Amino acid sequence: MDYGVVADGKWSLSCKVGLAWPERLELGTGEEIGKLGKSDDFDMHLTFRHANPDLVEWATERTKDVKDTFSHEDDIVCGTMSYHREWNSKDGLDGRPASILFDLYTPHEVMTSMVRFAENGRFVKSLTLEVRGLEYGWAPDGSIKKWADNADNKMLPVVNVSYELPLLEEPEPDYDDDETKAHRVPQTAVGADLAPLMREMLKFQKWALYALAIIAGAALWMRLR
Structure with a gap:
């Protein structure tokens, strides 16, 4: 576009x-x-x-x-x-x-x-x-x-x-210059605030799944004893 x-x-x-x-x-x-x-x-x-x-x-x-x-x-x-x-x-x-x-x-x-x-x-x-x-x-x-x-x-x-409209911006290309990358950070409310929040939520969900897997494994091991 x-x-x-x-x-x-x-x-x-x-x-x-x-x-x-x-x-x-x-x-x-x-x-x-x-x-x-x-x-x-x-x-x-x-x-x-x-x-x-x-x-x-x-x-x-x-x-x-x-x-x-x-x-x-x-x-x-x-x-x-x-x-x-x-x-x-x-x-x-x-x-x-x-x-x-x-x-x-x-x-x-x-x-x-x-x-x-x-x-x-x-x-x-x-x-x-x-x-x-x-x-x-x-x-x-x-x-x-x-x-x-x-x-x-x-x-x-x-x-x-x-x-x-997509919620998140398209992936940024890789830049060798860190200063150029800093200037390319999205400045809209969705790009600057919501995107990092969603990434943190995804990290939390991933660790929550790991914890559930450990609990389920422990319960199965106790049952098999």
Whole structure:
């Protein structure tokens, strides 16, 4: 996952994503994402952005005509899913594959926490989105989704987002320079306080298991005497 400052001067987090197996998305243009075997050349990218009221209002207006049997009057647009067809320059020297981009509008407090986590090596592990306008395919478990009109209707609203963050940062590489290592110590509450506490708990649990094993062995020896 990459993070940096975007045009509005605020942080964003961006990464390449894919469908969880056996999820599959069939597009009206004939493209398929997540199918078994060799997939077509297709990109999927996701970006967490600050929730700008004007941007949310624009996305809500832009997707208001999307039909969905599961839509509800309480739905609040918190992002968009947009389709971008393959493009190649006339001279054949430049081009880009077809892609689907997810833009998620994230409250300031949440965005600040996610950037801080990213700075300490903790990135989103998995993500679940609720998107209006997709249809279900033939699979009884609902794993096949269809975007039948993506050629004409190139944007759908995201109305719910949930994601999983790892509790601990990724392992630090080995440094020969102790001073460099000291400067790399995580500074977030989770990295600086909770991680050492959990390590001490694991040590305690290990010695507790040893003590139980000794007690069990002694009891067995007394019984066999």
